Amino acid sequence: xxxxxxxVTSGIAVGSSYALMGLAMVIIYKTSEVVNFAQGExxxxxxxxxxxxxxxxxxxxxxxFAGALxxxxxxxxxxxxxxxxxxxxxxxxxxxxxTIGLEMILxxxxxxxxxxxxxxxxxxxxxxxxxxxxxxxxxxxxxxxFIVALTVMAVLFLFLRYSKLGVAMKATQxxxxxxxxxxxxxxxxxxxxxxxxxxxxxxxxxxxxPITMQPYMMWDPMLKGFAAAVxxxxxxxxxxxxxxxxxxxxxxxxxxxxxxxxxSVVAFAIIVLVLCIKPSGLFARHYVKKV
Amino acid sequence: MDxxxxxxxxxxxxxxxxxxxxxxxxxxxxxxxxxxxKNYYIYMANYMAINVIxxxxxxxxxxxxxxxxxxxxxxxxxxxYGTVMLMTKAHFPFLLALPVSALAAAFFGFxxxxxxxxxxxxxxxxxxxxxxxxxxxxxxxxxxFGGRQGLHTPxxxxxxxxxxxxxxxxxxxxxxxxxxxxxxxNLIKTKVGRAFIAIRDADIAAETMGVNLTYHKTLAFAxxxxxxxxxxxxxxxxxxxxxxxxxxxxxxxxxxxxxxVGGLGSIFGSIAGACLLSWLDLELRNILSIxxxxxxxxxxxxxxxxxxxxxxxxFIVYGLIMVLIMLFEPLGIYGFWIRTKIYWKTxxx
Numbered sequence: 001x002x003x004x005x006x007x008v009t010s011g012i013a014v015g016s017s018y019a020l021m022g023l024a025m026v027i028i029y030k031t032s033e034v035v036n037f038a039q040g041e042x043x044x045x046x047x048x049x050x051x052x053x054x055x056x057x058x059x060x061x062x063x064x065f066a067g068a069l070x071x072x073x074x075x076x077x078x079x080x081x082x083x084x085x086x087x088x089x090x091x092x093x094x095x096x097x098x099t100i101g102l103e104m105i106l107x108x109x110x111x112x113x114x115x116x117x118x119x120x121x122x123x124x125x126x127x128x129x130x131x132x133x134x135x136x137x138x139x140x141x142x143x144x145x146f147i148v149a150l151t152v153m154a155v156l157f158l159f160l161r162y163s164k165l166g167v168a169m170k171a172t173q174x175x176x177x178x179x180x181x182x183x184x185x186x187x188x189x190x191x192x193x194x195x196x197x198x199x200x201x202x203x204x205x206x207x208x209x210p211i212t213m214q215p216y217m218m219w220d221p222m223l224k225g226f227a228a229a230v231x232x233x234x235x236x237x238x239x240x241x242x243x244x245x246x247x248x249x250x251x252x253x254x255x256x257x258x259x260x261x262x263x264s265v266v267a268f269a270i271i272v273l274v275l276c277i278k279p280s281g282l283f284a285r286h287y288v289k290k291v
Numbered sequence: 292m293d294x295x296x297x298x299x300x301x302x303x304x305x306x307x308x309x310x311x312x313x314x315x316x317x318x319x320x321x322x323x324x325x326x327x328x329k330n331y332y333i334y335m336a337n338y339m340a341i342n343v344i345x346x347x348x349x350x351x352x353x354x355x356x357x358x359x360x361x362x363x364x365x366x367x368x369x370x371x372y373g374t375v376m377l378m379t380k381a382h383f384p385f386l387l388a389l390p391v392s393a394l395a396a397a398f399f400g401f402x403x404x405x406x407x408x409x410x411x412x413x414x415x416x417x418x419x420x421x422x423x424x425x426x427x428x429x430x431x432x433x434x435x436f437g438g439r440q441g442l443h444t445p446x447x448x449x450x451x452x453x454x455x456x457x458x459x460x461x462x463x464x465x466x467x468x469x470x471x472x473x474x475x476x477n478l479i480k481t482k483v484g485r486a487f488i489a490i491r492d493a494d495i496a497a498e499t500m501g502v503n504l505t506y507h508k509t510l511a512f513a514x515x516x517x518x519x520x521x522x523x524x525x526x527x528x529x530x531x532x533x534x535x536x537x538x539x540x541x542x543x544x545x546x547x548x549x550x551x552v553g554g555l556g557s558i559f560g561s562i563a564g565a566c567l568l569s570w571l572d573l574e575l576r577n578i579l580s581i582x583x584x585x586x587x588x589x590x591x592x593x594x595x596x597x598x599x600x601x602x603x604x605x606f607i608v609y610g611l612i613m614v615l616i617m618l619f620e621p622l623g624i625y626g627f628w629i630r631t632k633i634y635w636k637t638x639x640x
């Protein structure tokens with residue numbers, strides 16, 4: 001029983017970082033229908049810049065993290081403005097290719113600059129401190145990740161529902177022509193969306209980097225986050241968080257009871273199964289395609 | 292000039308005598324190539340030819356049928372491991388092992404095509420991506436496939452001939468390549484090919500016109516996987532050694548990049564894209580030995596970047612090519628070729 005609870009708890013802990021990446025991808029997909037494969041690498045660049053200013057320039061944690069988030073917002077907005085907006089005849093495949101291309105460029109730059117060897121980033125909370133909840137142990141970093149993930153989800157949910165900007169983002173997604181006619185600057189909305197999404201991704205990256213810090217560190221969280229977002233229907237914020245926790249928990253249960261070797265594959269098997277039953281995810285509203 | 296006057300002109304393999312002449316000239320050039328160039332370039336030609344096979348197959352799926360696949364490295368791996376396993380464990384001859392393992396890949400393609408029937412866009416991309424990752428993981432973790440250590444390929448002989456050098460192997464690869472390209476070109480001129488294109492353009496409309504979506508979508512996946520399987524089987528013998536890390540997600544992405552850079556929905560484009568990217572792949576592996584540019588990059592890396600990470604420049608180059616092609620020429624190299632052709636045909640105007 002303790003083993004089971006421990007597996008579930010570590011599943012939730014791991015799921016939190018998937019949830020943040022999933023949220024970041026959902027925000028972009030919701031407004032612009034672009035699957036952003038560069039999400040992880042956008043966060044990676046911000047994380048490595050944080051590492052650089054912390055290690056070599058002696059910034060304080062507060063300044064470095066605030067700077068990282070500001071840089072992430074700028075990077076997201078810049079990529080949308082400079083690259084995505086320039087695409088002619090955008091279609092799903094073309095956008096996927098562009099974001100994969102951006103992903104390769106960003107990862108190439110980071111690993112050219114810093115090399116492939118693992119780094120250790122100093123972080124105010126050590127990933128090795130643990131907190132006991134009953135008889136189950138979690139590290140304090142995992143608790144922080146969990147809190148951040150839930151906070152971000154709540155804030156985004158409220159933001160999209162009640163703030164003027166959030167409503168404008170929804171309007172842009174539902175019908176960008178009508179939104180433009182109502183006086184919304186849809187281009188700017190898209191840019192802001194990319195900025196927000198990049199900040200969320202950067203939070204995930206900063207919370208992962210104390211555990212592992214090398215140029216490939218964002219691959220796995222990004223793919224799992226994407227899988228979680230797809231499971232939640234790609235347009236639903238709570239759906240992607242639910243999917244992320246589900247994937248995290250199943251992955252860990254599978255790892256501890258069935259086979260530790262195939263732990264990282266099981267997420268994709270679940271995805272394929274879920275998609276076979278519900279082709280547009282668990283929480284997506286059904287929509288009818290026009291011919 | 293390019294007007295089609297009747298059905299037979301649309302479906303014929305060669306549209307004029309000039310095309311036949313150039314095709315024969317190309318075949319002669321391919322046959323003469325091993326006698327003219329150094330061994331390294333023959334290795335490169337083999338590598339290119341294999342990538343061309345995958346790219347043409349993937350183009351049938353992505354460019355003609357309009358489905359996304361980010362998991363073709365999986366089919367590639369099935370082809371490679373299938374061929375080597377059948378030859379070492381079951382002592383199949385190569386000419387039997389290759390088609391059998393390609394058919395196995397096609398079967399997996401069919402299996403993947405079944406859930407893909409109901410999926411599109413991001414859903415399809417994550418499903419295929421998951422498939423590719425799963426295949427690599429399963430192969431890497433099972434000791435029967437050599438696990439992480441990988442497998443060495445057996446001696447290759449076809450009938451009385453022993454193919455033990457790149458030069459011998461080159462003819463086999465090129466023969467398979469020409470056969471598969473002609474097959475693909477023929478296929479898209481048939482009823483099946485037209486059904487693929489109809490599905491890409493508007494699947495619901497195609498269904499109302501009597502195109503069987505289930506049959507044709509799974510068929511597209513199976514054919515595409517078959518091509519990848521054949522290429523995988525040949526690739527094992529080019530490398531002479533296979534391990535699971537080769538068949539990574541990056542490989543699937545590169546296959547997709549070849550198709551997109553070359554031009555979606557064009558066989559010529561796939562050939563050009565695959566040749567360009569595999570040439571870049573081989574050249575950029577030792578980027579510092581490129582004349583002039585290498586020294587400059589070394590100095591740049593030493594002063595601003597790190598010298599250990601210099602090989603990662605190839606990712607930047609690929610990424611730039613992918614992004615720039617999509618931004619400025621969505622039809623890829625093929626689109627560029629068409630525009631150049633029209634420009635010269637109508638020259639003074």
